[in-house]
Amino acid sequence: MDWTSNLQGLFGGILIGISATWLMATLGRVTGISGIAGTLVTARPKGDSAWRAAFLAGLVTGPILLVLAGGDLGNVVNEPNEIIGDPAGGVLSMLIAGLLVGVGTGLGSGCTSGHGVCGLARLSPRSMAATGTFLLSAVVTVYVARHIVGGGA
Incomplete structure (x- = not known):
C-alpha cells in the first residue's frame, strides 16, 4: 500500500x-x-x-x-x-465528455463539488439526490466501459 x-x-x-x-x-x-x-x-x-x-x-x-x-x-x-x-479516448471524446459535463451541471443545478461537498454537508435533499445520481451514473459508466464496450478489462 x-x-x-x-x-x-x-x-x-x-x-x-x-x-x-x-x-x-x-x-x-x-x-x-x-x-x-x-x-x-x-x-x-x-x-x-x-x-x-x-x-x-x-x-x-x-x-x-x-x-x-x-x-x-x-x-x-x-x-x-x-x-x-494524452486523453485516454482521444481529444474529440474528451471535448464531447466536457460538453456533456457542462450540460449535466446545468440540468443538475450544480456539480460534484457543490452538491457532493457543500450540499451534503448542509444536508440538502436536492444535493443528496444529485450526489446519488452522480455515483450511480459513474457505476453504470464504468460497468458499460469495462464489460460491454471494452470487452471485460
Whole structure:
C-alpha cells in the first residue's frame, strides 16, 4: 500500500473542506465550481467577479506551483517524465465528455463539488439526490466501459 498517495488524498480533502468552509463563512457562498465559473462569464452582481476569478485562478495555478516546486500530480500519467498524459479516448471524446459535463451541471443545478461537498454537508435533499445520481451514473459508466464496450478489462 502506498501511504504517500493516501496522505496526499487526505491532505487534499482537508484543503477542500477548509476552502469550502472559508468561502461559506466569509462570503456566504457555496463552493460549486460550475456555479463559480458559470456566473463569472454570465450576468452577476456588480463587484462579485473578483473572488470568482481568484478562486478559479487558484484552481489552475495550484497544480502548476506544485510541479514547479518539485512535486507531482499523483497518478495521472503513464510515463514518469510526463506531467499529464494524452486523453485516454482521444481529444474529440474528451471535448464531447466536457460538453456533456457542462450540460449535466446545468440540468443538475450544480456539480460534484457543490452538491457532493457543500450540499451534503448542509444536508440538502436536492444535493443528496444529485450526489446519488452522480455515483450511480459513474457505476453504470464504468460497468458499460469495462464489460460491454471494452470487452471485460
